[in-house]
Amino acid sequence: MDTTVSPPNTVNARTLLLPYALTLVVAMGIVQAVIALTGGRITLLAIILTAVVALGIVVWLLANYRALTRVRFGVAVAHALAFVTVTTSFNAHAALRAFILGSGPEGFETVSRDLLATPWFGATLVMSAAWGIGLLIHLVGVVLGRGWED
Numbered sequence: 001m002d003t004t005v006s007p008p009n010t011v012n013a014r015t016l017l018l019p020y021a022l023t024l025v026v027a028m029g030i031v032q033a034v035i036a037l038t039g040g041r042i043t044l045l046a047i048i049l050t051a052v053v054a055l056g057i058v059v060w061l062l063a064n065y066r067a068l069t070r071v072r073f074g075v076a077v078a079h080a081l082a083f084v085t086v087t088t089s090f091n092a093h094a095a096l097r098a099f100i101l102g103s104g105p106e107g108f109e110t111v112s113r114d115l116l117a118t119p120w121f122g123a124t125l126v127m128s129a130a131w132g133i134g135l136l137i138h139l140v141g142v143v144l145g146r147g148w149e150d
Helices: 013-037 044-068 074-102 107-116 120-144
Strands: none
Touching (some): 013 074, 044 074, 074 107, 074 120, 107 120
16 A cells, blocks of 8 residues: 655656657657668758657647646756757767768868768757757746746
8 A cells, every 4th residue: 555645736757758758869860860871961851850850849848738847847858858869869970970971081171071061060060059049048047937937
C-alpha cells in the first residue's frame, strides 16, 4: 500500500520530457541520415524534413503546454531540448563533414568553401546564433519568473 501523498497538480517531468527528447534525437538522426545519403548536401528534402520536425515541436508544445507549465522551468527545458538536439545534429554533422573533407589535398580551402558558401552556413552558424539568442531571452525571462511561465 502506497501512503505517500502527492499534490494533485504535479506532473512527472521525466515522463513528460524524456519521450520528447528521445523522439527529437531520433527525428534529427533521420534528418542527418537523409542529408548524408543525399551526398552531404542540404537539399530541399532536408529543409522540408527539418520543417516537419519543427512543426512536430510546435504541435507537441501546444498539446503539452498545460502540463509543462506545472513543471518548474518546463517550457524552457522543452525549448532547450529542441535547440540542443536540432543545432547539435547539424553542427556535429558539419564538423564530421569538415574533418572528412579536410583530409584531402586542399583540405582547408575545401572545408571553408563547403561551410561558408553552401547552405551549411545557415544550418550551422546562422540557425545556432538566431535560435540561441531567442533561447537566451527565454531562459532569462523564466529565471526572472523563478521557473514559472504563467
